[in-house]
Amino acid sequence: MKTLTITRPDDWHIHVRNGAILKTVLPHTARQFARAIIMPNLKPPVCTVDQALLYRDEILEAVPQGADFTPLMTLYLTSSTTEAEIKKAAESQHIHAFKLYPAGATTHSDSGVSDIKAAYPLFAAMEKHQIPLLIHGEVTDEQCDIFDREKAFIGKYLTDIVEQFPGLRVVLEHVTTAEAVQFVEAANQNIAATITPQHLLYNRNALLVGGIRPHYYCLPIIKRERHRLALVAAATSGNPKFFLGTDSAPHLTNLKESSCGCAGCYSAHAALEMYAEVFEAADSLDKLEGFASFYGADFYRLPRNSSTITLQKTSWNVPSSYGENGILITPLKANESVNWKTQ
Ligand code: DOR
Ligand code: ZN
Numbered sequence: 001m002k003t004l005t006i007t008r009p010d011d012w013h014i015h016v017r018n019g020a021i022l023k024t025v026l027p028h029t030a031r032q033f034a035r036a037i038i039m040p041n042l043k044p045p046v047c048t049v050d051q052a053l054l055y056r057d058e059i060l061e062a063v064p065q066g067a068d069f070t071p072l073m074t075l076y077l078t079s080s081t082t083e084a085e086i087k088k089a090a091e092s093q094h095i096h097a098f099k100l101y102p103a104g105a106t107t108h109s110d111s112g113v114s115d116i117k118a119a120y121p122l123f124a125a126m127e128k129h130q131i132p133l134l135i136h137g138e139v140t141d142e143q144c145d146i147f148d149r150e151k152a153f154i155g156k157y158l159t160d161i162v163e164q165f166p167g168l169r170v171v172l173e174h175v176t177t178a179e180a181v182q183f184v185e186a187a188n189q190n191i192a193a194t195i196t197p198q199h200l201l202y203n204r205n206a207l208l209v210g211g212i213r214p215h216y217y218c219l220p221i222i223k224r225e226r227h228r229l230a231l232v233a234a235a236t237s238g239n240p241k242f243f244l245g246t247d248s249a250p251h252l253t254n255l256k257e258s259s260c261g262c263a264g265c266y267s268a269h270a271a272l273e274m275y276a277e278v279f280e281a282a283d284s285l286d287k288l289e290g291f292a293s294f295y296g297a298d299f300y301r302l303p304r305n306s307s308t309i310t311l312q313k314t315s316w317n318v319p320s321s322y323g324e325n326g327i328l329i330t331p332l333k334a335n336e337s338v339n340w341k342t343q
Pocket of ligand 1: 106263
């Protein structure tokens with residue numbers, strides 16, 4: 001049987017929620033990934049170091065016995081974030097970044113930043129204290145078409161942020177367009193991007209052809225095929241500016257299969273396997289280890305993992321849902337087969 005052994009990967013962008021959902025989803029991530037950047041968009045959001053440390057304890061309690069998993073915490077940037085908090089976060093060994101959500105851009109982003117320019121003193125403090133800024137890069141203008149919101153964000157905000165703060169490490173999270181790929185490639189070495197499995201696997205036909213399929217709905221929304229091809233080329237290029245971030249974002253099935261369904265694809269159950277399918281289809285399995293296990297750690301200035309994980313080329317069926325006792329989460333590729341399996 002064909003196998004592939006790589007250094008144990010990390011997930012540089014994940015939502016694990018809290019409470020019962022956390023207990024359902026965390027074992028999936030801890031099975032594959034040594035570390036993960038934990039997004040702070042809880043309700044209420046995780047805005048301070050003290051809140052993040054409490055949340056970290058809750059996550060650690062949900063790690064299955066024997067699993068080796070470290071949550072890397074982030075703080076939610078608001079207009080009330082202070083320089084003192086930024087300094088405190090940068091000095092904490094458990095806090096690794098701030099997350100910028102433009103207010104209204106996505107799930108639980110209502111506490112986000114509505115005037116990005118007004119946050120420049122905070123970006124300056126992050127640059128000074130050497131803590132990365134993770135950006136949900138979409139404009140929220142009502143007039144802007146949802147498929148154009150990432151491209152518009154680059155022109156309206158990101159280009160200037162990168163120019164004004166050349167020493168600030170920035171991750172443009174979950175890039176979805178050819179324009180974002182080009183921007184990151186051309187920017188200085190402090191600018192990187194994560195790429196999700198769904199944006200590598202699917203174009204917008206998966207979401208909209210033959211019926212509306214809410215489990216492919218996430219933000220930024222999946223785009224047309226030319227963008228997917230640009231993302232696959234970036235992920236498999238060996239360029240260390242692009243690394244793995246699933247954006248696995250569990251929502252209860254009934255809240256997605258709704259007249260106003262939530263944004264987010266749940267992918268933690270088979271994340272590495274789905275990336276392996278993408279890299280294999282692009283004839284680039286030799287590039288998977290850098291993307292999944294090296295470049296993110298290097299960017300965050302953390303040591304690379306020393307243990308390994310083995311994938312086998314064998315088909316298995318994804319269940320229709322995960323969870324029990326009222327928790328029902330429909331995963332990406334529910335009732336479909338995946339061609340790789342981790343041991
Ligand atoms: O689809 C998404 N879901 N995009 C985000 O930016 C947030 C996430 C969530 O938290 O559900
Ligand atoms: Zn996210």
